[in-house]
Amino acid sequence: MASHRFTGTSSYIATDDLTMAVNAAVTLERPILIKGEPGTGKTQLAIEVAAALGKPLYEWHIKSTTKAQQGLYDYDAVARLRDSQLGDDKVHDISNYIMHGKVWEAFESEEQPVLLIDEIDKADIEFPNDLLRELDRMEFYVYETRELICARHRPIIIITSNNEKELPDAFLRRCFFHYIKFPDEATMAKIVDVHFPNLKKDLLGAALKAFYKIRDVRGLKKKPSTSELLDWIKLLLAEDIPPEALHGENIRNAIPPLYGALLKNEQDVHLFEQLVFLDRRNNPQ
């Protein structure tokens, strides 16, 4: 049984199902795969889990060119070649040229760490397969020095994905899985509350209402997400906008101020303005 249970933190609201998935992964020491709409706090989760459980965090951010090997170690052959031509003594010990990757660092950690593998779907399609043994047995072999690196403490591995590539079955079988769905209005109120504790109740209510109405507008290419809502509220606070300015029976009758923070796509802004314009023309006040 894990020494702590994750229940969300003062700055992160975790739903019951997310808490359960994280605790299962922590208890059984298996990786957990987190998917969800962009901006729903997937990456943030790892940071918060590490903070809540008081464990060190290692972050491995994946790019399209990242190879699985780079997470384990890199052998710097060029440096060794140069050193050999310069007659440096270091050249005789190959381990001088082995650079530790994030996975290695996490495996060597003195206490159980949290390892974040961020946006695993960005890498090549074979990437997850190359990490199967490492994630399963928590060990890997360094060919250059002929040593086996085993994790001192099995890390809590949190993997995020934006679903750009499908992940292989063999990989998925070894993970717990959680899909962060878009928060409902009550959860959203809690989320905003932990970020802006002094927000006046009526402003929050009005802002959330306006936000969900914009999300409901049909045909938007990119719906605003949680992180955009938080930015928007920050702006509203900075501009000291009164809650009344956000009220309006219908979203089409009132453009919420500073809506540029919510709609990031030019076409969406255009669509939105057109809707408002049409509606005003049809229902002159």
Place this chain on the structure above:
Amino acid sequence: MLIPFFYMLREGGMKTSIIELLTLHEAMHHGLAGQSVDDFYFLARATLVKDEAHLDRFDRIFGAYFKGIDDSLSDLVQEIPQEWLQRQAELSLTEEERELIRSMGGFEELMKALQKRLDDQDERHEGGNKWIGTAGTSPFGAYGYNPEGVRMGQRGSRNRSAVKVWDKREYRNLDASVELGTRNIKVALRRLRKFAREGAADQLDLDDTIDKTARNAGMLDIRMVPERHNAIKVLLCLDIGGSMDDHVRVCEELFSAARSEFKHLEYFYFHNFIYENMWKDNRRRQTEKTSIFDITHKYASDYKLIFVGDATMSPYEIAYAGGSVEHWNEEPGAVWIKRLLKAYPKAIWINPEPKSRWHYTPSVKFVSELMQQRMFPLTITGLDEGIKALR
């Protein structure tokens, strides 16, 4: 007790494996699911479901199993139309009416009755007290009041007496057979890339050469690799206007996804069906046409041909000379599509109409026959199958 559930998941079409079942047992052994059924549901979901497209299916199987209904698997295939469940009205009942509902019998009775009514009912229903629908006093449906009722997926809860998390079916729109956005289309199209990284080893691999040379104690060891490029060539023919107007959005998405995914992408438009010409710019469709012969001569036979269209038209437009709605065609469309298919053996037709509606239109069947059954719906699964057929 979990083994029948496990087999039920597999019967329901989920690829749950033994490893995952064992993991679930291990987690339960650690006391993770001790507190409530909800906890168990969350744990089972995190352990057994690995794709958000399957969440809805899992919810339904979970709901069915844990209510002691074993024979409802067929319902998973025969979905309850969503409109039935759409919120239409609010209803507040008097105390007497509530009393009446309470007298309707036990829970198991209700589930049996649900089964029966699902078989009987074939249209949307609102109000009333028997059929499934919204705002009535039937035990099945939504926004009504029945203390022993079964909720069937609606937003928010009203009386809260019948709600179970898995019955809310919040993952409804994530099932793999619903239509898709660009990201999903890109993922599907990327499967075409796999075999595109082939060719002769004709480029110097600098990293590997340095690496091998260093290992070789400084003796030069040249390494070559094949060039990494996406060699797939695609010829995309899009139906435009008329009955395709309903599908403009999804076709736009497919088109933009395809454009960013393939370096060699050529596209042409047609209206309803293929005749002697296609065009590249819809505004100048009358003046700047490209003859089919020019296309087949210009683009080699290793291009993959993808038609996108609803194939919904009068069969005359395909089978007869002069059948085109826009101009007088000397030869029937069927002849022209056969010429194209001969030039490009790898070809598919993607149809944005849902597959369930295809059989209402004879021309769809006709086109599908011309395509040798290589017609696929514009959904993730459909694209997947289509891509397989293109290989």
